[in-house]
Amino acid sequence: MAVEGMAGLAKGLAILEAFGDGAPRLTISDASRATGLSRAAARRCLTTLTELGYVTFDGKFFAPTPRILRIGAAYSESAPLPQLAQPHLAAIRDAIDESASMAVRYDNESLFIARSEGSRIINTGIRVGARLPLYASSTGQVLLGALDSTELADYLAAAPFPARTPKTPTTATAVEDRVRAARATAMAITSEELEVGLLSIAVPVHDPSGRLVAAISVSASSSRVTVDELRDRFAPVMQQHAAALGKQL
Amino acid sequence: MAVEGMAGLAKGLAILEAFGDGAPRLTISDASRATGLSRAAARRCLTTLTELGYVTFDGKFFAPTPRILRIGAAYSESAPLPQLAQPHLAAIRDAIDESASMAVRYDNESLFIARSEGSRIINTGIRVGARLPLYASSTGQVLLGALDSTELADYLAAAPFPARTPKTPTTATAVEDRVRAARATAMAITSEELEVGLLSIAVPVHDPSGRLVAAISVSASSSRVTVDELRDRFAPVMQQHAAALGKQL
DNA sequence: CAGCCTGCGTTCGGTAAGCGAACATATGAT
DNA sequence: ATCATATGTTCGCTTACCGAACGCAGGCTG
Incomplete structure (x- = not known):
């Protein structure tokens, strides 16, 4: 929304947070609905997150991996x-x-x-x-x-x-x-x-x-x-x- | 690297993880060096993360906020x-x-x-x-x-x-x-x-x-x-x- | 069981979002 | 004071992301 905003980053983080609200595993459509993103955008985020190792994909559902704990640790440690x-x-x-x-x-x-x-x-x-x-x-x-x-x-x-x-x-x-x-x-x-x-x-x-x-x-x-x-x-x-x-x- | 990768998302997460390695607060250049991103890219990520509330900026240093704990919670809860x-x-x-x-x-x-x-x-x-x-x-x-x-x-x-x-x-x-x-x-x-x-x-x-x-x-x-x-x-x-x-x- | 339909995942060309070289500015050494 | 180095910021070009459109699977209906 500001003059310079990395939209992709904001969307990916929104997806990651969506897993927190009592939704341990999400399909592309689930994630799309939970975040308000288009299904295409949700899909792009989830595949990228999978490649990065933050989530896994079993053919239908995406679920967070322990890797995401490393992000939260940045606060607890600092x-x-x-x-x-x-x-x-x-x-x-x-x-x-x-x-x-x-x-x-x-x-x-x-x-x-x-x-x-x-x-x-x-x-x-x-x-x-x-x-x-x-x-x-x-x-x-x-x-x-x-x-x-x-x-x-x-x-x-x-x-x-x-x-x-x-x-x-x-x-x-x-x-x-x-x-x-x-x-x-x-x-x-x-x-x-x-x-x-x-x-x-x-x-x-x-x-x-x-x-x-x-x-x-x-x-x-x-x-x-x-x-x-x-x-x-x-x-x-x-x-x-x-x-x-x-x-x- | 893959056929479809959201580069912005990957970079932002790399920045967030950089705060974890005993670096409680980072300047733009610090973050750039820690992640291998260009200073411009690091700056874009950090300003976006600030707008989203994941980090704060005091004029010189960026530091993580408790908000990032919500991300890690996605794993612990699920x-x-x-x-x-x-x-x-x-x-x-x-x-x-x-x-x-x-x-x-x-x-x-x-x-x-x-x-x-x-x-x-x-x-x-x-x-x-x-x-x-x-x-x-x-x-x-x-x-x-x-x-x-x-x-x-x-x-x-x-x-x-x-x-x-x-x-x-x-x-x-x-x-x-x-x-x-x-x-x-x-x-x-x-x-x-x-x-x-x-x-x-x-x-x-x-x-x-x-x-x-x-x-x-x-x-x-x-x-x-x-x-x-x-x-x-x-x-x-x-x-x-x-x-x-x-x-x- | 054919036919429709709703909801899902996936594709693809247009466009603006984000890239980095180049510029400005701060910091510190001699 | 002067230069050197490192940091932060700008801007036009390009490519990476956007979403409308597509195809497909499963479920309900007659």
Whole structure:
């Protein structure tokens, strides 16, 4: 769109990202539909990606290869935030025996950039690179606190938000209340707002200048922990590590 | 190179991967040199990647954004191997209190596709998407066992291999011996072959048809554990989980 | 089972997107 | 201050990519 844009590159990356949205394998037409590209363009991208080794082709379906992990590693290896966060996430996991994650805001989504897996096998689908809607996730409600009032109003203008469960906050005022509460208490607790049976708590990470740069979160099954437990037992540990991490930035 | 290749896409991906090799931030010329592209081409790619949000530009340097994690997630979310491995890696980590990783062979390198971090903060630089040379890593010596004799001979033809430490096996016969031993004992132990002060052990993962598809590894500081401990205490746990994982494939 | 039809993968000539030589500008050495 | 070297940017030519058009397979219908 700009004066100088490599259209082919943009299309290929769009195809690669299409594999992420719960579509482990795609035909040419699938990819075309998922990206809005013409079938011819999708085909060109996929054959090129196959030649480069990023995807495989079995005669009908294209699927990503481990090669694409090398691309994401470019961020994990270079950015200070995920590197510094890792020990803190591991410490939180050890302290409360649940998986701990870190997310940043990107593109109106909560994007997970680091994670320390606990031994439980609940498999929330959260892993590095995963994304969640801001309004329905504990990390998102914390991260929205970084926006000033006009930015927040812009975001809330997209309301009503799609309900993920009966408890999802779908109106602008409901979401705004959560954000205010998260700012005031330095934590956000969501109870089955994203998925039924799933509780989640997030706390903010501020850099030395006070800017909110990330959120640390822990999710757990509602059959195992209560909201009170999240607030009284998990939050202090998480806030302590979030503060320690913030000082290192 | 092929009848139909999207050159722009290939170049852009080459640029993105260039950020991975210990080059957290690049100028146009840096990227040009790292990839072999013309400066003009590198510039076009980088400006496009900036517009797409995959990298940022501060007036001099380009650096990757968390956005690129979304690409790698396409594999982690879709492939069964890393997903099934995660609980086993967590269990191994809990059992022996050290970080556990899983790698596959790709492109004459050992490519890490899953990891469960322990609470120790040794920071080996190993994370998902990281790569190590096959000949100098425990995972690599295990994974080379999947090659038939001609393939192995092809690989060994690249000898002598660059020494990473005084103990690195650099000759074809030295590497071949390690591979044979790894095949025979279902484990590979490297003692300061990759990095001074670093011990590592890897065990193979076979799918139900018997094919060697991955390696599970644990690394630890030589100041904390001995080779005997790796073999007698770590290996049994790892082999048990590797076997259990193999049956699930 | 013939006939139609919808959706898929593939082809091919026109065109503009991207190529690199050439130019400008910054950096650093003498 | 002057030159040398390396970096970033421009621009006209070409070729690599675009998408309308084509052929083909499988599925529904009468």
